[in-house]
Amino acid sequence: EAGVAQSPRYKIIEKRQSVAFWCNPISGHATLYWYQQILGQGPKLLIQFQNNGVVDDSQLPKDRFSAERLKGVDSTLKIQPAKLEDSAVYLCASSLLRGNYGYTFGSGTRLTVV
Amino acid sequence: DAKTTQPTSMDCAEGRAANLPCNHSTISGNEYVYWYRQIHSQGPQYIIHGLKNNETNEMASLIITEDRKSSTLILPHATLRDTAVYYCIVRSPPSGSARQLTFGSGTQLTVLP
Numbered sequence: 257e258a259g260v261a262q263s264p265r266y267k268i269i270e271k272r273q274s275v276a277f278w279c280n281p282i283s284g285h286a287t288l289y290w291y292q293q294i295l296g297q298g299p300k301l302l303i304q305f306q307n308n309g310v311v312d313d314s315q316l317p318k319d320r321f322s323a324e325r326l327k328g329v330d331s332t333l334k335i336q337p338a339k340l341e342d343s344a345v346y347l348c349a350s351s352l353l354r355g356n357y358g359y360t361f362g363s364g365t366r367l368t369v370v
Numbered sequence: 371d372a373k374t375t376q377p378t379s380m381d382c383a384e385g386r387a388a389n390l391p392c393n394h395s396t397i398s399g400n401e402y403v404y405w406y407r408q409i410h411s412q413g414p415q416y417i418i419h420g421l422k423n424n425e426t427n428e429m430a431s432l433i434i435t436e437d438r439k440s441s442t443l444i445l446p447h448a449t450l451r452d453t454a455v456y457y458c459i460v461r462s463p464p465s466g467s468a469r470q471l472t473f474g475s476g477t478q479l480t481v482l483p
Contacts, residue, residue, distance in 0.1 A: 298473030347413050359471060361413030
């Protein structure tokens with residue numbers, strides 16, 4: 257089966273600019289997650305979708321970050337305006353809704369804010 | 371979900387078994403133990419999970435102590451490609467909506483030639 261697709265792979269922007277990341281999960285996976293991974297740390301959950309609804313966005317900095325999942329499939333994560341501390345890898349993952357199945361992660365987007 | 375404690379780093383000789391420990395002394399009766407690994411510049415990859423019985427798949431074996439307060443991930447014949455950060459995660463089973471995975475800092479395993 258095809259994996260979780262993410263784009264772009266790399267992005268460099270100046271602070272205060274905006275940026276968007278795209279994720280296409282595995283077909284049939286109802287649940288989609290966005291994680292932020294700062295260098296040297298484990299991934300931190302930003303937002304969880306179930307189909308096209310938000311299940312948990314408690315750790316999403318809503319003053320600058322936004323995310324949507326149209327029609328319960330693809331998802332975009334946006335940062336506006338970016339800060340230096342947003343430099344990180346942004347990982348998308350998907351999973352089945354039921355059962356103890358593991359997540360499947362994409363390769364991530366490495367964002368550098370200068 | 372219960373927290374986990376892992377060593378920061380470990381080395382293993384190529385071809386030997388790699389045994390990665392994890393402590394989860396506050397684990398609850400219905401919480402599962404998951405293991406993921408993250409190779410450099412890639413997203414985390416699911417390895418294995420278990421509740422109380424030992425589990426084995428094509429990648430690894432998971433040994434959970436009888437009191438479930440600790441577990442060990444075993445890579446039976448480590449190769450250079452097994453060099454990665456290994457995460458041990460404890461998670462409640464899904465109920466209504468899929469439960470999140472909360473990552474710690476993991477163990478950096480380096481397989482030496």
